[in-house]
Amino acid sequence: MALRLMDGSQAIAEAAIAAGLKFYSGYPMSPATDLLEQMASRLPQAGGVCINAETEIGGVNMALGAAVTGFRAASGSCGQGLALMQEAIAEAALNETPLVIFNMARNQQDYFQATRGGGWGDYRTITLAPKDVPEAVELTQLLFHLTDKYRVPGILLGDNLIARTQVGVNVAPIDFGALPAKDWALDGTMGGTGKSRSIFTFAYGKHNEPGLGPTYHWRKIAEKFETIAAEEVRWEEGDCDDAEIVVTAFGTGGKFVEFVARQLRAEGVKIGWFRPITLWPFPGAALEKATARARKVLVFELNAGQMIDDVRLNVADRHKVQAIGGISFDASGLNLGPYMNAPVLRRRIEAAIAGQPLPDVAHAQGEH
Template structure:
């Protein structure tokens, strides 16, 4: 299943756009009116486009003095009910982790972009580097049109659940041009923003409180006008919403050829597009292989992976890191099938550019090796035309 729906023909509204500009236009289409960030490749182009475009629609973009300040500014804007976003690469998001944890607890909608270098930030995105017992949704597009859709979905989900939503991009997404139509997408009704700060302060009788410590002071308890916060009540109420969010939002994944696959490959983001191509070519050559491309990393499509792995097939995991999503795949499969890691950190000299391993021929060889090793003795594991022993 895939969330992406695209016309067969490019409509006349389609334009060839670089990934960062398409993501920026998608943010504007979703209503984003505040953006703050600090330049860092390959996030910089998103910031540049937002700096040029947001003032044209009455919004504000700030080139902050650091990522720490950028997330603080976005936090403040979000508290007023302004659709807001920030972002960086994984390095910059490290600086934001404390604030992101606090924003989750303050229950504020915020879209966060990680234009990542390679895929080393999976744990940062899905486990979080901040404090406390928190989760937020994570979406991982594999190309520009999907990034346009998921970026808009992120704004919807952020507001629906009053929670940060992270969109996980990468170097390739930031440097690929693709034909795409950016138009506002309707994901359904949203609750009113009656929680947003509107300038009315204490003493007005209508002051609101948005804080990671609580949203309601206890008053008149034990004969005092202000008895402070009941943090236990707040945290329990908060985690209940968070649990509902992760449980109710449908996991998304693209799958192909999994029904009769002897090897199912799991990969996300742009590497997922390379794996898709490798699997299609291996299928054409007669090997029974398939793939699952997780589109939501939180919630992870565990049931889709488990279903694809049913029957004791081998599952192979490709990531451009030393094995992070691998843990989630193993948890999904729960020992029902062997899980082989075929990824590994792959970088060019710049440390974030073109990965030598992101080559369809390289991936085909790795997947074929897993497939042929998994084949029963005396069976080449494919239809025999390839002649493997």
């Protein structure tokens, strides 16, 4: 197995192409620009199309239009750009169009945006958060599979470290099994062949062909998300069985937590770690089980407290839950800050275990 040195943006683009991506339209915004650049150089070589759209809104809607034709399509940006895409993401959920969105975020402040969504209606967004570049390669391909399987939008939530860390990786197509035929896809034939389809959010039907009607259409959509919540939960955990302390984190943070927890475990601390891979559906039952015997459940996320809501909803005794992360940016504002560092994280875990105030580190001010 020959490895190739690639940064995360390059590896994700290659993984998307391996999954059969044919259309990408995005708008540059650091650190998501690298992915757009990779798509621009590689997709045409792979028989696809990449468009640098005039806005994020244009980009995501072009991707939605491409997806309606049955081809695998995606858009991407970073958090701020994703905010602009919310209407189209909701629309994809409600009119049942598979659509992949890459959020190469500047920090970990997009947990709510990804898992709660900002669009209208009863919908959720499958959100996969890789811990590193090799996992991003796998989850990118899985996301295309899941969004096709359920005809839903899905988000890959990465960050600057995933976008720009270079590692030796092997990008090979992964077979996740057969998928239903896309008999709903628009195929360009109109009027006469009977193959054209009108994809319409509201299955209200017409007088001569009554549809499901609003109640039953929305119930059908809601049931689908219930199915996903039941069947597509993914997580990773270690040493939780006898753990007095369980530390949870998502994405890159999960990798740091695993690293430090293993260090402490090797030194005799009864500590375990738990990382949701699907942020939605959140692995709540698994977390409840993993934290059943824990004295404390620590949540490490570089934001003011977002995933901690899901942790509190699922840990049996919410009083055990404590935040050990916080807002932490680098001086540019485009990257994770000094909290995302093993020694810093270790000191914060140790302080929390001892019931002491969390030690801070200096953050740069006013640098540009």
